[in-house]
Amino acid sequence: MSQVRGPFDEAPVTGFQRFVPALSVIVGSAVTLWPFIATFPILPPFGLLMLLGWRLTKPDSLRIWAPLPLGLFDDLISGQPLGTAMLFWTLCFFMIDLIDQRIVYRDFWQDWLIAAGSVAFCLILGRLVAAPLGAHVDTVLLLQIVIATLLFPLAARICAMLAGDEEPE
DSSP states (O other): OOOOOOTTSOOOOOGGGGTHHHHHHHHHHHGGGSOOOOSSOOOOOHHHHHHHHHHHHOTTSSOTTTHHHHHHHHHHHHOOOTTHHHHHHHHHHHHHHHHHHHOSOOOHHHHHHHHHHHHHHHHHHHHHHHSOTTOOOHHHHHHHHHHHHHHHHHHHHHHHHHHTSSOOO
C-alpha cells in the first residue's frame, strides 16, 4: 500500500544518492583491508561506525533489512564467523528502533551514548563468538571499544557530509 506524500514531506531520494549510505558502509568495512602494521588489533569497526552514523543521523537512509547484506559483507571482509555482524548489526538496528519509539527527541550526546553501547555490544559478543573464553584479549577489546566510541562523531560527520546536510569546511 503506497502512502501519499504530504506537502511538507521530503521528496524521496532518487538516483545515485540512494546508494551512498550502503556504499559508505561497504567502504568503511573495507578500511580494515588497508595494510596497517600494529602490535595490537585496535582498529575500530569502521563499517559498524558508518552504519550507526547513518542510522542515528538520517534514520530513513537505510532500510530495516540493510544490516543483513552489509553485515554479510563485513563478515566476509573481516574474517569473523559468518553471520555474526549480520546478527549483531540487525539487533543494534532493532535496539535503536526501540529507543526511537520511547524517546521523542534525541540530541547528539544521546546518539553518542547509543552508538557506544551498540559498538560495545557488537564487539563483546563478537569476541565471545570468535575467541575462546580463555583468550586474554579483554584489555585490547576495551581499548578498541574506547577508540571506536571516540571516533563516532567523525563517522556521524562524514555521514552528514555525504548526505548533503552539512557543508565541508
